[in-house]
Amino acid sequence: MTPRATAPRQPALAWMIFVALLLVPTISVAGASAIQTEPTGLDVTVLIDGAADVPPSGDLTLSAGRVTLDAGRTTIPLTTAGTTFVVVESGSALLDTDQQLPGFSRALEDAPRFGRMYTLPTGVRATLEPGTRFQVSNDGTTPVVLFLLSLTPGA
Amino acid sequence: MVRTLVTGLVAVAIVAIALFASTGQPSTAQDEPTVEATAILEATATPTAYPFRSLTFNLLARADLTVDTSGPVTVSAATVSVLPGAATVEFTMEGPTVITVQTGAVAITADQASVGVADIVSVIGLEVAVASPEAADAIVVMPGVQVYLPAGATASLRNDTEAAATVVILSVVPSGVAAAP
Numbered sequence: 624m625t626p627r628a629t630a631p632r633q634p635a636l637a638w639m640i641f642v643a644l645l646l647v648p649t650i651s652v653a654g655a656s657a658i659q660t661e662p663t664g665l666d667v668t669v670l671i672d673g674a675a676d677v678p679p680s681g682d683l684t685l686s687a688g689r690v691t692l693d694a695g696r697t698t699i700p701l702t703t704a705g706t707t708f709v710v711v712e713s714g715s716a717l718l719d720t721d722q723q724l725p726g727f728s729r730a731l732e733d734a735p736r737f738g739r740m741y742t743l744p745t746g747v748r749a750t751l752e753p754g755t756r757f758q759v760s761n762d763g764t765t766p767v768v769l770f771l772l773s774l775t776p777g778a
Numbered sequence: 779m780v781r782t783l784v785t786g787l788v789a790v791a792i793v794a795i796a797l798f799a800s801t802g803q804p805s806t807a808q809d810e811p812t813v814e815a816t817a818i819l820e821a822t823a824t825p826t827a828y829p830f831r832s833l834t835f836n837l838l839a840r841a842d843l844t845v846d847t848s849g850p851v852t853v854s855a856a857t858v859s860v861l862p863g864a865a866t867v868e869f870t871m872e873g874p875t876v877i878t879v880q881t882g883a884v885a886i887t888a889d890q891a892s893v894g895v896a897d898i899v900s901v902i903g904l905e906v907a908v909a910s911p912e913a914a915d916a917i918v919v920m921p922g923v924q925v926y927l928p929a930g931a932t933a934s935l936r937n938d939t940e941a942a943a944t945v946v947i948l949s950v951v952p953s954g955v956a957a958a959p
Binding site for chain 1: 833834835836837838839840841842843844845846847848849850851852853854855856857858859860861863864865866874876878937946948950953
């Protein structure tokens with residue numbers, strides 16, 4: 624039985640204010656076209672809100688993408704180049720890694736490759752530090768959709 | 779005619795028998811097996827031999843940023859669904875921000891913006907030229923295009939189409955920076 628993982632998902636104050644701004648109806652300004660904003664016309668979903676370190680130069684490369692993993696499949700073993708955030712958008716994924724993930728209650732210790740296995744249900748985020756080895760499996764019957772965001776030191 | 783044909787077939791058969799007799803086995807067979815079978819580790823799911831066969835990867839955004847801080851940063855990502863006719867008020871970027879469209883199309887107005895593409899070629903070392911940030915007036919952004927907004931820029935989004943749009947907003951903000959009112 625794979626243990627269920629828990630992870631904090633608390634949007635920062637900046638995002639809450641941003642969402643509040645989105646929901647405020649636009650005021651018509653003379654000389655400009657009036658923008659009609661419906662309070663129900665916008666729906667914001669915070670996927671990631673986490674901390675990462677910055678190199679002394681301040682140069683970073685931000686990458687974001689979405690991965691769909693078919694049922695019964697496992698990715699090849701991967702190593703993170705920078706801080707990487709993994710969010711499960713749909714389905715339930717198994718994360719096999721060599722790191723203890725902060726914010727998770729516990730892990731299954733007999734993971735097949737890297738030693739620690741976490742179950743990531745829909746909506747849960749995992750933060751992987753640079754140099755973390757991991758692979759993701761889908762042992763379900765429906766595809767798993769992952770949202771990935773990495774922040775790597777620039778050249 | 780028939781005699782000639784029979785004579786030809788007999789000749790071909792003799793040559794074939796001679797070849798097999800000289801080698802003892804068909805010429806396409808190999809003498810020794812070159813690969814030994816290896817044990818497969820038990821796993822809950824089948825390892826993917828070809829990583830992209832059962833895996834679909836869609837690069838949403840990729841941008842080189844410079845953050846003016848020596849401390850940690852807060853990385854944020856959010857999806858915003860914008861119904862037809864809906865719009866945001868003008869908002870200010872607290873740090874470098876990238877806006878990309880998943881579905882539909884939105885118009886972005888900003889005082890500073892660089893429009894580029896989220897292309898896989900950048901991953902393999904080829905960089906797409908991106909212009910310096912400049913004012914943008916209701917530029918229409920569709921999937922595959924990303925808009926970079928530097929810290930301090932102000933922008934607004936609106937959906938002038940008849941279909942709903944979904945955008946992804948990515949931002950990197952130095953930790954401790956107060957949110958703009």
